[in-house]
Amino acid sequence: MPRTRRTSSSQDSPTYESHFEHTALFEFSKVINSSLDLKFILSHILLTIMGKILSTKGMVLLETGKGRYVVETAKGFPSELQEAQLTIKRIPQSLFYVDKLRVSQYPWLASLKKHGVHILLPMFIAERPIGLLGFSERFSGKKLTTMEETYLRSLANISATAVEKSRTVSEIQQVNRKLDRKIQELNTLFDLGKEFGALLDPDKLVRLLVLSLLGQIGVNRYLICLRDGSDMKVAASRLDGPAPQGELLMKLASVKAATCVDDLVVKHDVDLREALLALGLRVVVPMQTQGQTKGLVLLGEKLSREVFSPVDLEFLSSLVNLAVISLENARLFQEAIEKQKLEDELLIAREIQKGLLPDVIPAIPGIEIAATNISSKQVGGDYYDVLSVDQHRHIIAIGDVSGKGTPAALLMANLQATIRALAPLDLSLSEFTQRVNDLMCRNTGGNKFVTFFWGVIDDRSRTLTYVNAGHNYPILLRSDGTSIRLDKGGMILGVLRTEVPYEQEVTQLKPGDLLVLFTDGVSEAMNKDAVEYGESRLEALLPSVRHCTAQEITDAIYKDVLHHTKGAAQSDDITMMVVKVH
Template sequence: MKKQNQKDRQQHDRRLLDLQSLFELSKTLNSSLQQDVILDTLLFTPMGRMMIGRGAVLLNEDAKTCRIAAAKGLPQGVREHALLIEERFDAPAPMPAESDSPGLTFLYRHGLRLLCPIHSNKRQIGYLVLGEKITGAPFSPDELQYLEALANLASSSLENSRILAELRDVNRRLDKKIQQLNTLFEITRELNSTLDRDKIATTLSYAVMGEMMIRQLALAVREDEGRGELLTSKGFGRNSDFSFIDSETFWCLLDAAPQPTPVESLADDALRTTLSSMKVRLLVPLLNQEKVLACMIVGDRLSGTAFHDDDLELLATLGNSALVALENARLFRETLEKQRLEEELAIARDIQQRLLPAEPPDISGFDFSGLNIPHAQVGGDYYDFIRVNEKELVLTIGDVSGKGVPASLLMANLQASLHAMVHAKWPLTETVFRINNIIHANTSIDKFITFFLASLNVETRELTYVNAGHNPPMLFHKDGKMTELQEGGLILGMMSDVPYEQGTIPLQNGDLLVLFTDGVTEATNPAGEEFTEQGVIDVILRSGVSTAREAVERLRDAVIEFSGDAPRTDDITILTLLVT
């Protein structure tokens, strides 16, 4: 009896250690969205704990094909190998020595003897496969149970990393689209003789060469950080090396002597030798407000005669006149760049508007409407209707901190995340939990989102919702009472792994649900007073609206009338649902 008690205590201690180990591993797995880190943790932990010499992690590519995503103790080139495994496994099982599946045969041939499936939401996503222990001992039931628990812990982290990879792929494709837009709207440099700097440079070259009978001439302009750009080169050989214009030394030398300088008088021996070998005879710095911004590089004269003072003065005058034209061209380019940015913002606004619903859903017994008025060309407010199936409709509203392009990009990220997850059949709390972790992992601490997500069952007329720090939507009842929908949790992006709660409320005929962003309640009048939540309540109660659209328009008009001439500082978004 005493020995049995001791044995039970030992077994209890081992289980306790296993639980402690799994708890620590859970924190490690959940702290990372990098797939390589998760895979290494999943593989190396049991190998080290159970003294196993080889192992691998397989991830499903489709129903029957896996790839080796991580491996240890296996030959080079095995990783990323695709394997066909037709059998299904629900629990850790010995690797069959003979199998009709080429994948299992391959694994057995490479010394792998135990196969542990990885499941996520009752769906198999891969396997943890291990070789024999170095000691040769078999796997105990406790060890098999530990491996199964470890695989289950890793499954959610692997799924999260997959979703993150998909979102990054969406962002990469979005970046590619923006690059294509930039290419479509690139401004041509062929404008006219006074605004096209290449034409200015060419005109100057031919004018100087013709007027002064010069064999060779080049024009370089000064760029940032001491670098230069060669605008034109006439008469020089193809192999001429103008790399010296990218030297800070070259431009500093011109700053020190900002007047036409014969090459033979240069103090820099290396530069003098280089220019002499190219048959350059003169450097003519071009100044604007006493700063050297360009340089004419002048070769021999056809006559072989030297440059006199009046020649140098003419060169400097012509060059500086061209520099004024080049500066005008630069200013014109900057103006065009501003226009291009404005056009791109207009395109971005059009793209963002396309992310919002084109029209409300048409569902018997319900009337929907929505409105978004951005403060700038693009904004950070978001609302949506997503039809999940015949009996479920998801509706949402959100407000990204900040304004303009950064807020609009985060809004697009939110929209992509929601659309990627809404059909996963997760509880709303799980969806919001995952979106929060993605936003937190990919934004700075000063970026956050207030967010409200609801699922409407059109058959039972029940609304289930999660409010992540958003202005509480107001549910107005036919008897004049009003309920605020507050169940939920913290705003998105502030902290990771934040739990959320959900609420459920039945809807009755005549109920009107009004959702809005703080651009409505915080709209100010010329006296600096805010519209407030009470303003929303007053408008709805006295309106007696008969359609969802009418409710949106009444509230919009009331906010605009209240603001008067006061400048609007935030986006305005309103979404309504009327039960008919």
């Protein structure tokens, strides 16, 4: 009956106490199970028991795996005990006293005893120990009663489940966090993969790589180098000192996998590690494709001060390898564009050049003229022209513009325009040349020049009046077999304004005379052994072909040049003009 029980309990002290203690146990359980905060739970366990048994010191040791225990919380003990570690192989199943056990059997007891631990209360989940509660002797010095011992065991059981629950939850939280972090890493790789693929500008790619590294790893010191031929060039950096140069970087190119600077082993070189550490760098990640190191990523310390873990290094390798593929693609793309641009430009130059050369050479009574221009791959800037000033006077001209490609072609066009514009004026060839030179000086700013030869053939007097402005001397092979070089004139065009007037010379042309004008593309045509064709070879050839037509002579010269070069690619245009006097 309830009434009887209540009456009896108020009289019977142990039953009353037991009721009180059940309530307390329930309260205790409620409190420590209301939280997942391990610190709070442990602290509450210690304070409850210390209050119950009136002990001034208490500690909790928790099992961390393989019999290793760590002091998780301590009250009343010296602070250095916090986080102290202990290896406990065997542990009694229930409450025990340090004095009652033999240290020889439980060697780990010694250190606890030294700190004044007297009562030990193990926490078990089923048969598995999860921790140990330790307390100093009771303040009163009294022993625990059997009932108190039972009560403490109950507290230990309740504590064990609460502690286990809290630790499991926190473990799950940690696992979740690791998982979140992995997902974040994958997101980063995905995000960058997408973006890298769309970028073709290496500078932008490098910047994006930098930002991602800074954000993902949390670093603020970095050095990114890219291989450029046999050299490593710094592409981006933020360092505590000047960025390292070639040699040091090339040494690092031998690093085959992401490595912490501390673990760096580079043959015969201890300074390398020191040099990197001094710059604030902590990790080296090679950028590799097809077994080749295309670049390097070096990072400084994490702002969190954590060391780089193997997982970090793995992530860095993935990220960097992703980047290197895109960088490589960007580089190839740039190269292709450059090449295309160059080819387009050469095409333009070639077309300009072709457009400038006369389609038809005007017929001059008693004079036969043939000319040819074979432009090299780069388009050399050679020029020849034949035009009639009036019924009887005809200009022949040959020139070679410095430089190649479009700029040379444009200057050539400029020269031709000048000549054609000035031709109708009644000027001597010398004055004429001076005007052309001064105009060209103004137009080119003196950084380009033209070697130029021109002459006026008068078909009535059968004379050639010429000025040679620094051009290869044309060869005039007389009908009697003697040959002279047309070397009168002055300075090349386009460099300096005329100070000394150009000299002009008049030569009488006779039937059977052969005049050959050529550019250095003929005389300097080289074979594989870098031997030039040479003007003397040309001079030697002429007597044997002088009876041929002008066109045949041109062809013969070209054939002889080809015979010399034997298919070696020529870097300059080959241009010549042959004038036969009948």
